[in-house]
């Protein structure tokens with residue numbers, strides 16, 4: 001179905017005013033475009049390991065890397 005030229009559709013009435021949503025904590029892991037954490041060696045770039053207390057885990061391929069804790 002072709003989009004109408006100009007794309008002017010009637011504005012809907014009763015629009016809710018835009019509220020500022022709190023920024024997702026998901027993006028707090030990103031800094032300067034890079035994300036903290038380790039890249040999955042199996043899946044490659046783009047897939048990060050979830051960091052747990054004693055291990056890192058890939059949710060995609062179930063790769064788990066145990067972290068040696070130095071105490």
Ligand SMILES: [Zn+2]
Nearest residue numbers: 040043058061
């Ligand atoms: Zn993986």
